[in-house]
Amino acid sequence: MRSPPPPDPDPVVVRDESGVRVTVIPVGWVGVRRSHVEFGGPWSLRYAAIAVDRRWAPWLPVNVVLIEHRRGIVLVDTGEAVDQPPGHFGCGDRVQESIYRRYLRLPVRAGADAPARLRALGVAPDAVDTVVLTHLHGDHTGNLPAFARAEVVVGPGEVEGYPGATACRVTGRRLVRPRFEDGGIAGFARSTTLVDDGSVRAVPLPGHTIGHLGVVVDGARPTVIAGDAALSYEQLRRRGTPGVARDRTENRRTQERLDTVARAGGQVVLSHAAPDAP
Numbered sequence: 001m002r003s004p005p006p007p008d009p010d011p012v013v014v015r016d017e018s019g020v021r022v023t024v025i026p027v028g029w030v031g032v033r034r035s036h037v038e039f040g041g042p043w044s045l046r047y048a049a050i051a052v053d054r055r056w057a058p059w060l061p062v063n064v065v066l067i068e069h070r071r072g073i074v075l076v077d078t079g080e081a082v083d084q085p086p087g088h089f090g091c092g093d094r095v096q097e098s099i100y101r102r103y104l105r106l107p108v109r110a111g112a113d114a115p116a117r118l119r120a121l122g123v124a125p126d127a128v129d130t131v132v133l134t135h136l137h138g139d140h141t142g143n144l145p146a147f148a149r150a151e152v153v154v155g156p157g158e159v160e161g162y163p164g165a166t167a168c169r170v171t172g173r174r175l176v177r178p179r180f181e182d183g184g185i186a187g188f189a190r191s192t193t194l195v196d197d198g199s200v201r202a203v204p205l206p207g208h209t210i211g212h213l214g215v216v217v218d219g220a221r222p223t224v225i226a227g228d229a230a231l232s233y234e235q236l237r238r239r240g241t242p243g244v245a246r247d248r249t250e251n252r253r254t255q256e257r258l259d260t261v262a263r264a265g266g267q268v269v270l271s272h273a274a275p276d277a278p
Ligand SMILES: [Zn+2]
Pocket: 135, 137, 208, 228
């Protein structure tokens, strides 16, 4: 991939009703090989396929999602950081560090990272009450230090680690580990309340990683922020699986659930695709 990433798109308000505004905010780009975006061959060969694949996929946007609710401000994911010094990705593991450096490009323009873009929207990083990390891949966790006051919601098994997890980035933070004991919402059987009126909740969306999370904003037309369950809306409908997903069967099950929400009129928001117009 020799071409620089495209200009950063503007934030998109995908929902603004009943005192809740949801804004999808592009905060950089991710460049990966085509087999990383999707792998359809024998599942045990997926990492080998990515390792030998010399074809870069088109740049994918990296989005964070801001939920402004009268009872609290929730940010879903934090994007990567502008500065990526040696050791930034590996969490002390040199193999992981070299894999990130070799197989991923995560450019973020100065002044266009998540903290700067929130400030431009009038939201100070310290005003964020809760950061939900859909999972611990680097492009979702890089700016966590900027949101120092927030509690951090991380799914089951994520902090315990897996290849590619930037788990060290949550060390020392006030963590919430959802147990999904708050009943169903928007077709999901289990959830954990994030804002005390129950209208914003975390739900399990396993498959991409062990504890991959989604966030549901309830309403006549629910919004599901679905992280990396798919890398495009077309891939979601087709049940294609990114080559870095942990479990293809679980990922497909998660995609089926999301597609059911979409077909019932709900709105699905992905981390690496421009949002559909509201
Ligand atoms: Zn990911």
